Amino acid sequence: MSNFVQMYACCIPVKGYKRSLIYDLQRPQNSNFIPNDMYDIIVDFRNKSIEEIKRLYQYQYNEEIDSYFHFLLENNFAFVLQKNELNNFPPLENIWESPSEITNSIIYVSKKNIKYLNLLLKQLSDLRCDAVQFCFTDNITIEHIHILGKQLELLRILSVEILFNYNDLLNISDMLSVIDKYPRIRRVGIGNCPQEFSCTDKRLYCTINQIDWENGCGNISSQYFSIGMEMFFESQHHNTCLNRKICIDMNGNIKNCPFMKQSFGNIKNTTLKEAIVKQGFKDFWFICKDNIEVCKNCEFRYMCTDCRCYIKQPANIYSPPSKCTYNPYITLWKHQKHYVPIEECGYFDKSFRFVPDYEKIDMLNKTIWGDKE
Amino acid sequence: MIVIVSQENDSSTNDVMDWLYAWNKKVVRINETDTINSFSLQIDDNDLSLIFRCGNKEFKISDVDYFWFRRGGFVFDVSFLTKIEPHFYTYLKEHLSDECNTMKDFLVYLLNKKPSLGNYYQGNANKLISLYVAQKVGMEIPNTIISSAKEDLLHFYKNQKSSITKFIQDVLCFNYQGYRYYTNTSLVEKNDIKKMRGTFFPSLLQKEIHKRYELRIFYLKGKCYSMAIFSQEDKQTVIDFRNYNDQIPNRYVPYKLPHNIEDKIDKFMHKMNLDTGSIDMIVTPDLKYIFLEVNPVGQYDMVSVPCNYYLHKKIAQTISNNE
Ligand code: SF4
Numbered sequence: 001m002s003n004f005v006q007m008y009a010c011c012i013p014v015k016g017y018k019r020s021l022i023y024d025l026q027r028p029q030n031s032n033f034i035p036n037d038m039y040d041i042i043v044d045f046r047n048k049s050i051e052e053i054k055r056l057y058q059y060q061y062n063e064e065i066d067s068y069f070h071f072l073l074e075n076n077f078a079f080v081l082q083k084n085e086l087n088n089f090p091p092l093e094n095i096w097e098s099p100s101e102i103t104n105s106i107i108y109v110s111k112k113n114i115k116y117l118n119l120l121l122k123q124l125s126d127l128r129c130d131a132v133q134f135c136f137t138d139n140i141t142i143e144h145i146h147i148l149g150k151q152l153e154l155l156r157i158l159s160v161e162i163l164f165n166y167n168d169l170l171n172i173s174d175m176l177s178v179i180d181k182y183p184r185i186r187r188v189g190i191g192n193c194p195q196e197f198s199c200t201d202k203r204l205y206c207t208i209n210q211i212d213w214e215n216g217c218g219n220i221s222s223q224y225f226s227i228g229m230e231m232f233f234e235s236q237h238h239n240t241c242l243n244r245k246i247c248i249d250m251n252g253n254i255k256n257c258p259f260m261k262q263s264f265g266n267i268k269n270t271t272l273k274e275a276i277v278k279q280g281f282k283d284f285w286f287i288c289k290d291n292i293e294v295c296k297n298c299e300f301r302y303m304c305t306d307c308r309c310y311i312k313q314p315a316n317i318y319s320p321p322s323k324c325t326y327n328p329y330i331t332l333w334k335h336q337k338h339y340v341p342i343e344e345c346g347y348f349d350k351s352f353r354f355v356p357d358y359e360k361i362d363m364l365n366k367t368i369w370g371d372k373e
Numbered sequence: 374m375i376v377i378v379s380q381e382n383d384s385s386t387n388d389v390m391d392w393l394y395a396w397n398k399k400v401v402r403i404n405e406t407d408t409i410n411s412f413s414l415q416i417d418d419n420d421l422s423l424i425f426r427c428g429n430k431e432f433k434i435s436d437v438d439y440f441w442f443r444r445g446g447f448v449f450d451v452s453f454l455t456k457i458e459p460h461f462y463t464y465l466k467e468h469l470s471d472e473c474n475t476m477k478d479f480l481v482y483l484l485n486k487k488p489s490l491g492n493y494y495q496g497n498a499n500k501l502i503s504l505y506v507a508q509k510v511g512m513e514i515p516n517t518i519i520s521s522a523k524e525d526l527l528h529f530y531k532n533q534k535s536s537i538t539k540f541i542q543d544v545l546c547f548n549y550q551g552y553r554y555y556t557n558t559s560l561v562e563k564n565d566i567k568k569m570r571g572t573f574f575p576s577l578l579q580k581e582i583h584k585r586y587e588l589r590i591f592y593l594k595g596k597c598y599s600m601a602i603f604s605q606e607d608k609q610t611v612i613d614f615r616n617y618n619d620q621i622p623n624r625y626v627p628y629k630l631p632h633n634i635e636d637k638i639d640k641f642m643h644k645m646n647l648d649t650g651s652i653d654m655i656v657t658p659d660l661k662y663i664f665l666e667v668n669p670v671g672q673y674d675m676v677s678v679p680c681n682y683y684l685h686k687k688i689a690q691t692i693s694n695n696e
């Protein structure tokens with residue numbers, strides 16, 4: 001028998017240090033971990049028949065190979081094809097492009113700069129920005145939100161998220177009517193609420209925790225992972241947080257990230273368009289996960305949002321995010337048993353590069369996972 | 374300036390326009406809902422000048438660099454007619470819409486002299502002509518009969534073994550008293566035909582084609598961007614691994630057609646006078662390519678997005694000569 005099995009183009013295996021992960025870009029929840037051996041077989045022998053693969057392994061691993069292909073077919077990652085179809089199924093082209101100069105934005109709105117809100121909206125719209133997150137650091141009223149919602153209907157901005165801390169001037173039923181009325185207000189998040197509440201479609205969520213405007217950003221957690229075409233391909237060319245992003249911090253400064261020091265002018269006297277073309281504004285846009293220490297060995301690297309503001313070794317811009325609680329060398333999260341931080345799996349050298357200690361990692365994996373030689 | 378004729382709710386037009394704006398192109402988009410309320414045309418011995426206005430949208434024919442007919446059409450404003458007596462209304466309305474058609478045809482005639490994409494008069498390609506032309510350029514098509522005689526259908530059925538029936542051109546779809554009615558493609562049993570009267574409204578039967586997968590091909594000025602759709606019905610037979618999940622959802626993946634099929638599609642499109650459109654095909658278990666139909670104004674998002682083809686950008690490049 002000469003069976004050929006090929007991965008669907010939308011099911012892409014990504015290799016990590018210790019295991020691989022098949023990203024199912026069409027059905028994210030179907031994504032699944034696979035051993036690195038399986039990754040090698042999929043990638044190295046793409047156009048070989050199962051028979052031939054077995055032969056190349058000198059018929060030593062027939063059962064394993066069969067079970068791998070069973071797994072791929074059963075999970076609908078792959079399909080069986082005939083020999084003369086092998087050239088009909090090209091992979092997805094690894095490109096990401098956007099007609100928008102800016103695709104996303106975080107705007108801090110305080111009493112001081114609320115008067116610039118309309119101007120900012122107009123400028124973001126002209127840059128063809130898709131998504132904006134507004135953080136209202138001072139009390140806001142329902143009128144503010146109505147004005148914003150109405151304004152949006154005339155603009156290119158497609159989706160808006162509003163965050164603020166609860167105050168007495170607001171009530172939840174008003175908020176529900178707001179999200180009903182303005183479909184472009186995709187999400188309203190309210191902190192410091194008297195009680196927890198969130199509506200079924202999650203467009204309104206209220207938490208009793210105060211929103212922390214100073215330190216809340218930059219967290220890395222599996223709940224922020226996102227598997228999809230856009231993210232997968234953008235992340236291979238660009239930074240998944242900062243690419244095509246423009247932000248306004250609490251003082252009205254125009255920045256790539258609201259928490260970084262570097263400012264490119266103030267909304268009082270600089271337009272967003274002027275800020276973007278200034279030297280250095282786009283520096284972080286092109287730092288992708290494949291360049292980042294540790295992350296480049298992580299199987300989550302094309303679904304993980306990067307952070308370039310809070311990093312382990314500030315002297316090296318390719319240093320991994322400091323708020324990451326995952327260790328790809330032993331595939332454990334901080335909250336899991338046996339977790340140790342990456343610092344115990346290697347060290348940062350003089351130029352702040354991470355040097356894995358392979359022997360130590362092997363040892364750890366033997367104790368944790370019972371790995372064999 | 375680029376003139377686009379489209380419909381208000383067509384989001385793929387928006388996506389193409391984003392690219393045009395990114396390249397600072399001047400664009401006027403006329404939607405079907407934009408009724409034309411001002412039109413000025415002057416022809417004299419030396420020259421022709423035409424100014425077209427609807428609402429705040431305006432273009433001079435001499436300024437047009439490219440014409441993209443996406444879908445929809447030009448609609449002239451004859452709403453002022455309602456104020457007149459019903460008897461006059463009927464005649465005048467017909468007369469005025471003929472007059473409008475003459476102006477519209479001339480407008481399209483002039484626009485078509487510009488570099489253009491899309492065929493204004495082929496928004497809904499005749500399905501029978503398409504089948505005929507496809508067969509003429511050497512593509513395989515499903516055997517098809519349209520007849521009003523029971524005997525003919527029975528005879529056809531006997532030869533084809535398994536047949537389906539479907540609309541000849543378009544799907545019928547409407548709501549009535551809270552129910553939704555629509556025509557479907559469905560399998561025909563011999564008894565279904567037997568139950569019919571001797572003669573009836575011409576009905577279409579087509580040989581049932583077994584599919585390995587379907588193809589959706591977006592054709593743009595000589596290039597084919599193809600996608601294979603693996604659907605749930607696809608029961609693999611040639612394999613050892615038999616017992617996998619039946620509830621699998623469709624898979625949409627990029628597909629590269631063999632050159633000879635691409636050539637035939639190219640010939641077909643030329644003969645149909647189309648420079649763009651979406652083509653449906655079936656690939657059979659023995660790897661034959663069967664042509665089904667072409668939709669000149671079909672949605673290409675469903676091909677572009679899963680295949681990462683960036684068709685919006687490619688269309689934008691085509692219509693702005695920015696290749
Ligand atoms: S770089 Fe970090 S801190 Fe800055 S916006 Fe991104 S995640 Fe937040």
Ligand code: SF4
Nearest residue numbers: 295298301304324326
């Ligand atoms: S190491 Fe952490 S930050 Fe880096 S890709 Fe993996 S999960 Fe994300």
